[in-house]
Amino acid sequence: MLHSDCLRTLSNNSVFLNPRIACIRCRNHSKIPNFVPASSSYGGFSSKQTKSPLKWGSYGGCIPSILVALETFADLDDAFEPWEGNLSCKERTIILKEQTNWRRALSIFDWFKNKGCYELNVIHYNVMLKILGRAQRWDHVRNLWREMQFKCITPTNSTYGTLIDVFSKGGLNKEALLWLGEMYKQGMEPDEVTMGIVVQTYKKAGEFQKAEQFFKKWSSDRNDATQTRNFYGLYTFNTLIDTYGKAGQLKEASDAFAQMLKEGIVPDIVTFNTIIHVSGNNGQLEEVDSLMELMKEIRCDPDTRTYNILISLYAKHDDITTAAGYFSKMKEAGLIPDIILSEAELPEKGASYVRKMQEAGLVSDCIPYSMVMTRFAKLGKLEQAEDLFDEMVTQGIEPDIVIYSILINAFSDIGSIDEALNYVDSMKHVGFALNSIICNSLIKLYTKAGYLLEAQETYKLAKSLDGGPDVYSSNCMIDLYCENSMVKEAEEVFTYLKHRGDASEFSYAMMLCLYKKIGLVDEAYMIADEMHDSGLVTATLSYNSLIRLYTSDGRSWEAIKCFRQMVDSGAQPDDITFKLLATILIRHGASKEAANRLELIRKNDAQSGVHQWIEAVNAMSCLDDNASTLVIK
Known part of the structure; x- marks a missing residue:
């Protein structure tokens, strides 16, 4: 040793x-x-x-x-x-x-x-709650919470703060606020960081008034507890300014910023980005200029988001020269542009700004075009993306490999083989070689179209390149091999993913389906056990795969148990789920007419129908010892 x-x-x-x-x-x-x-x-x-x-x-x-x-x-x-x-x-x-x-x-x-x-004390449990919560392993989080209660380990302020944080960041805002309620029930008050998380949770839900009310209550409670006026830190002021800004309350945001300076708290880049954005959105361009001067004075350098805000702001006001000036400064600072000029859900405006910059002689490369084209592609507006590509080439701006990647991936997403391959040929013609990103797009395209040989060749190439094939394209290959009952090839990809630590829930579910399909039941159960042990049963596909396996093998109780777990986890049963349940009901004495009635109820009223199915499954709780069949009560 x-x-x-x-x-x-x-x-x-x-x-x-x-x-x-x-x-x-x-x-x-x-x-x-x-x-x-x-x-x-x-x-x-x-x-x-x-x-x-x-x-x-x-x-x-x-x-x-x-x-x-x-x-x-x-x-x-x-x-x-x-x-x-x-x-x-x-x-x-x-x-x-x-x-x-x-x-x-x-x-x-x-x-x-x-x-x-x-x-193991509450600190160790807090650490584990944070790790499991960040990984979104909610079943494990809840089990750990129950274990704390069973072992009489008293939660602390930090425990509740951790739970609120992970559930909020995991997109489970309702659950996060329920933990806040539980915290208050225990007579605990959120600290400054937890307060900020709760405010952000309300903001994500668009409930700005509740966010403001919560902040005021929290602030008032703190003042009452100390019997003195509370002086906030940088984090609190940033949260407060952002809350007012999102709610469109310019005066309140400006007052909070002024109070911050008065109390000697130095703003950071988050503060400046927020107040510049708020001021700019309200047409306060002079205030924006003043804020930029203040940034210089305190030596707070702009970041990518700062330039994004400024360029978008001045472009909206048709001040293309100033917008282009900030774009140049951004590139000089070595920052990488991301969503500049794409105008969020309105890339048409972004395209207009790029054209104006082009007319003014302010565009020297394809970066502004690529940002707008990316937005068009994400919105499925491929005709506009291609038009902009043609305009760019006509203006003498040479596309880079990123531009080609955008178009190839966009057409791969919708299964347009000819268009995607045309851009691959164009890219090769100008001297660009395939990289792993484009290979992943092509694998997605070929597997969607069922082009087995082409998919295999591209996947092999991707493995030889830096970065290699990503999880999604590898899963696409497993799916394609499953469709063609190619066990050895699917196992090779699955093993590759496992060795890299990248095997996902979908990877396991597809392998389970493959083994079941070709009759390798023992192997299918091994995969099922691995999925349970690894906490990789969260999606509808996984639950359906397991229910189908148990049903086909005559293990009705395991199938019913899996369905109950599915409902408890919040995963949504679909048509396949209920078709499998109908098979179980009929197998154990229910009539086809009864199963059809349940389906009809679900089709007409989803919520009531699901409830009826759950009741029917729960009714199968007595086993007839003589006939070895389930009897519906």
Whole structure:
């Protein structure tokens, strides 16, 4: 086994040595278990997800060595062996925080619990709630919460703040606000950061008045608690200005900014971007100029968003010269333009601005065109995108590979093979080679059209290029192989994804469908077990795949249990789900007419119909011992 001093040597070395070599001095290298990098597929996660070892050295003590061991060995007993039983509470917290893969973090957390010699307190649970929440593993989050209640681990202000944060950022605004309500029930008040998250949650839902009301209540409660006027920090002022700005309350936003300066709080780039945007949207161009001067005075450099706002603002007011000037400054600063001039959902305006800039001689490359074309493509307005491409070429502006990628991907999305390949040919004609991005677009196109040979050749090429095929195109290949019952080829792609740590829920679901389709039932159940163990059963497709597997194998109870889990998880049952349930009902004594009536109810009233189906399934709760069939009560 690697000794702690040997691991420490590894962690302090800029180039990590082979563990067996590092342990030659201690003559115990023969006891080292088979070396399997924890970041390989055996460990369940990808090395791409690990943090930089340079940071680890700052912790001191045994932490760097432990983190290296966790990167080196998949088996946790092997990784922790030199320190087992001697890890402090703080060290356990750091170890969990440093995990970037939720599965690995959960494995370590469970290892601590199962050892029995480590006390896990609310801080450790908070760390895990954050990791699992950021990974959107909601079932695990709820299970952890129930575990805290069972073990009488009292949630803290930070616990509720973490839950509000992860649910809000995960798009579950209603659940985030329910956690806020639970927090208040426990007599706790949100801190400044949690307050900002709640305000942002209301804003995402377009409820600006509620956001303002919540802020005022929070502020008032804080004042009452301290019996003094509250002085806010930078984060609070930024939140407040943004809230007023989104609600169109210019005066209130300006007053908050003025109060901020009065209290000596230096604005950051977030503050400036927000107040410039608010002022510009309300036609206060002189105020915008003043704000830019203030940025210079306090040496706060504009970022990409600042220039985006300024260019869009002046373009709206037909001041193309000023807009183009900021565009040039942006490029001089080495910043990469993104959505400038695309005018959000109105790329027609963006195209108009580009034409005006072109007429004024202010366009020297294809970047402004590419931004507007990107927006046209995303909105499905491919004719306008092509027109702009033709205009650009006519003006003598040469397209780059990004322009070609936009058009090839757009036509691939809608399955237009001829158009996509025309742009591929044009691109090759001017000397550009295929890159991984374009290969991924073509794979998507070929698999959609069922062009097996072309898809295989392009996928092989993509694997030889930097970046390689992405998860989506790999899943497309698995899907295509499933359609053609090509097991070996599908398994090769699936294994490739697993080794990279990129196998998704869709990847597993497709492999399950393939194995079931060709009668490899044992392999199908192995995939099903892996999906459950990895928490990869969240989508309707996955639930349907499992229900179909259980139904076809006569395992009605497992199918019904899976359906209940589906409903509880919030995944929406579809026509396929109910067709499978009808098969189960009929198999266990229900008439076809009864199943058809249930479907008719669902077609006429989705909510009531789903409820009727759930009741019918729940009614199948008594097993006739003699006939071994389910009896509907």
